[in-house]
Amino acid sequence: xxxxxxxxxxxxxxxxxxFSNGGTVPAAKSRSPWSEPAGFxxxxxxxxxxxxxxxxxxxxxxxxxxxxxxxxxxxxxxxRREDAVAQAGVPVDDKNWPPFFPIIHHDIANxxxxxxxxxxxxxxxxxxxxxxxLSFNVIAILVNWIRxxxxxxxxxxxxxxxxxxxxxxxxxxxPLYRAMRTDSALKFGWFFMFYLLHIGFCIxxxxxxxxxxxxxxxxxxxxxxxxxxxxxxxxxxxxVGFGLFCLESLLSLWVLQKIYMYFRGHK
Numbered sequence: 001x002x003x004x005x006x007x008x009x010x011x012x013x014x015x016x017x018x019f020s021n022g023g024t025v026p027a028a029k030s031r032s033p034w035s036e037p038a039g040f041x042x043x044x045x046x047x048x049x050x051x052x053x054x055x056x057x058x059x060x061x062x063x064x065x066x067x068x069x070x071x072x073x074x075x076x077x078x079x080r081r082e083d084a085v086a087q088a089g090v091p092v093d094d095k096n097w098p099p100f101f102p103i104i105h106h107d108i109a110n111x112x113x114x115x116x117x118x119x120x121x122x123x124x125x126x127x128x129x130x131x132x133x134l135s136f137n138v139i140a141i142l143v144n145w146i147r148x149x150x151x152x153x154x155x156x157x158x159x160x161x162x163x164x165x166x167x168x169x170x171x172x173x174x175p176l177y178r179a180m181r182t183d184s185a186l187k188f189g190w191f192f193m194f195y196l197l198h199i200g201f202c203i204x205x206x207x208x209x210x211x212x213x214x215x216x217x218x219x220x221x222x223x224x225x226x227x228x229x230x231x232x233x234x235x236x237x238x239x240v241g242f243g244l245f246c247l248e249s250l251l252s253l254w255v256l257q258k259i260y261m262y263f264r265g266h267k
């Protein structure tokens with residue numbers, strides 16, 4: 001019994017003096033529970049998540065790059081379609097003239113062959129000439145109306161301008177422009193037919209006999225003779241209009257001859 005009485009009781013609590021052994025705590029005893037590495041078995045481990053994780057600049061940069069790539073892809077697709085349309089011979093006419101208020105497509109320097117550009121410019125001057133004639137005709141008739149000529153002739157002059165200017169562009173200038181671009185004999189024929197009507201109208205307007213139109217609604221030589229005796233100012237306006245219609249008729253005849261010679265020589 002004495003032998004067993006000296007053995008330590010394994011169930012006794014061991015007293016540990018923190019100041020023993022040189023004032024140091026054994027390594028096994030000095031480890032703090034907070035110094036244990038966080039592992040899968042520790043539920044009290046915390047993970048710091050930055051607040052701006054959702055506003056990651058790299059993620060935004062990736063989205064912007066994706067949008068930019070999508071825009072470039074769409075631009076290439078549009079360019080490919082435009083090239084396909086151009087190769088198919090279908091012109092893409094964007095309005096670019098006049099520059100301050102584009103209403104028509106007009107680009108002689110880039111779309112008309114070099115040997116035909118001069119003729120196209122002459123035809124364009126002829127179209128601008130008829131625009132000038134009809135616009136000045138409205139002004140002259142307006143002066144006559146103010147001087148007591150009546151509102152009916154002013155309304156007729158306005159109708160001539162509002163219908164004649166766009167119709168001249170659609171019926172003969174635009175077909176000539178496309179004929180020069182595509183070398184189409186059909187469009188040349190269309191131009192010659194309506195350009196002859198244009199010349200006939202200019203010659204008729206320069207005389208303005210009172211058989212189809214009301215005489216004083218056009219600034220021809222016959223109305224000018226009639227009104228100049230009543231009012232000198234109105235007569236001067238009519239004489240200027242008469243001169244413009246005469247110049248337009250001569251220019252149009254010259255343009256017709258030049259284009260016909262070009263058409264015959266080209267074919």
